[in-house]
Amino acid sequence: MASTGELLKELQNEITCSICRGYFCEPVTIECGHNFCQACLSSSWRVEALAFSCPECRRVSHHREIPIVNRRLAELTEVGKELSSKLMQSTEGQSQCVTHKKPFKLFCEEDQTALCVTCCETPEHGAHKISPIQEAAHKYKRELQHIRSLLGNHLEEDEQLLAQEEKPAVDWSSLFSSECYKILNLRLKEKNLELPERISQEHKANQDRLSQHMQTLQDLMLELQALAHQPNVDLLQDSKQLLRRAEAVLSQRARAVTPELREYPIPGLIEILNRFRVDLTLDPTSADSCVSISGDLKSAKAEEDWQVETKPPEHFPLHYVFAEQAFSSGSQYWEVDVTQLPQWVLGIYTPYLKSRRRRGKKGTCTSLFLLQCVKKEEDYYLRTYPGPLNHRMKSSLPRVGMYLKYSPGTLGFYNVLQRSLIYKFYSIPFTAPVKPIFSPGPPLPGTKPGPMTVCSVDSHLCACCHSSQ
Structure with missing residues (x-):
């Protein structure tokens, strides 16, 4: 005859969702007879490759809607949870210390082990932080719930990102095709014939990486849910390691979900752009105490007054300097050496733009168009403002080229070293002179960044040594 514990375990198996590994919450039953939490099934059917297959047996469902809640199973789940809670309370503390044959009552934070009262009196744990098991378990349950909530929020965001990947924010194929035609007056051919296929393959790789990350989040959420229902002693012994794993996954999220900026070299690109090269100097009157300008008016450098706070780099206040020159016609090209800067901002400023109307309403236009480089961990991230670019690079850019055409x-x-387009703003409605702007920061904490230098017209980047020749 089965024991009470065995019967309870069998009941728990019947009222546990195989997706989240927790007790059913609003359970539903699908065609094949398997049961799941309503929310878990909905999430699974949005994320899985086989959108309407059973997460357990993979049988394809012919119904396209989530079933209604199985009330009888929901009631059985509540009964099972109550029985399980009472049994755990009656057996709590029966686990014994092998050495002293006394029940576990305390928990050592340093060693992550359950202790009896006698264990605490030994020199081994004398200087360690000791807490009552109930108190320590309550603390870890709160942490498990918090990290599970974070994972859930990120999973929802990643689902939206994956849906958006069906129509990428940046159409790289069109962007590079247009660049070749408009700048070089040629169409994609010879070496560039394979470009559309390469872009498509890399886009698919981005989707696969994002899907993989989402699966990792789902697996962690299942483990966190299962651990939360374990007896206190088991929960305490496994919580810290699982929390560390979850935190490691969250810390790598930016790398996992941010696509890598690919380099698509365009032969002859920089040589053509150099025909529009202009000699820029920095305006010393535009600098505040956070930025200093060199005597030759070619370099800007972050000063000690630029206070670095413990916030994400994209939230730092930025300090700009302007070029002395302004442009109101024609085409201009200039290059900026950012080799010694992990973080920087480049762009243009114009005080007035033509207003645009949308659906009968007067629209507003930004007066800044920027490219920002931010460093996180070992990676660099390029972002545009305004605009959709938010891509990751494995290494920094030594030199950035900027090409301004007032009309249209x-x-x-441009990535000067790789002779590749980074991003291009189109159809900016200029009505006033345009000034280049530069920001040599924010500096990273504990570092002394070098200068941001506007390159002279006769300075060219050597591909073999990354230096000016």
Whole structure:
């Protein structure tokens, strides 16, 4: 005859969702007879490759809607939870210390082990932080719930990102095709014939990486849910390691969900742009105490007054300096050496733009068009403002080229070393002179960044040594 514990375990198996590994919450039953939490099934059917298959047996469902809640199973779940809670309370503390044959009552934070009263009197744990098991378990349950909530929020955001990947924010194929035609007056051919296929393959790789990350989040959420229902002694012994794993996954989220900026070299690109090269100097009157300008008016450098706070780099206040020159016609190209800067901002400023109307309402236009580089961990991230670019790079850029065409209003940013387009703003409605702007920061905590230098017209980047020749 089965024991009470065995019967309870069998009941728990019947009222546990195989997706979240926790007790059913609003359980539903699908065609094949398997049961799941309503929310878990909905999430699974949005994320899985086989959108309407059973997460357990993979049988395809012919119904396209989530079933209604199985009330009888919901009632059985509540009964099972109550029985399980009473049994755990009656057996709490029966686990014994092997050495002293006394029940576990305390928990050592340093060693992550349950202790009896006698264990605490030994020199081994004398200087350690000791807490009552109930108190320590309550603390870890709160932490488990908090981290599970974070994972859930990120999973929802990643689902939206994956849906958006069906129509990427940046159409790289069109962008590079247009660049070749408009700047070089040629169409994609010869070496560039394979470009659309390469872009498509890399886009698919981005989708796969994001899906993989989402699966990792789901697996962690299942483990966290299962651990939360374990007896206190088991929960305490496993919580810290699982929490560390979850935190490690969250810390790597930016790398997992941010696509890598690919380099698509365009032969002859920089040589063509150099025909529009202009000699810029920095305006010393535009600098505040956070930025200093060199005597030759070619370099800007972050000073000690630029206070670095413990906030994400994108939230730092930025300090700009302007070029002395302003442009109100024609085409201009200049390059900026950012080799010694982990973080920087480049762009243009114009005080007035033509207003645009949308659906009968007067629209507003930004007066800044920027490319920002931010460093996180070992990676660099490039972002545009305004605009959709938010991509990751494995290494920093030594030099950035900028091409401004006043009419019809375009601004392009280029990776000079790789002879590749980074991003291009189109159809900017200029009505007033445009000034280049520069921001040599924010500096990273504990570092002394070098200068941001506007390159002279006769300075060219050597691909073999990254230096000016």
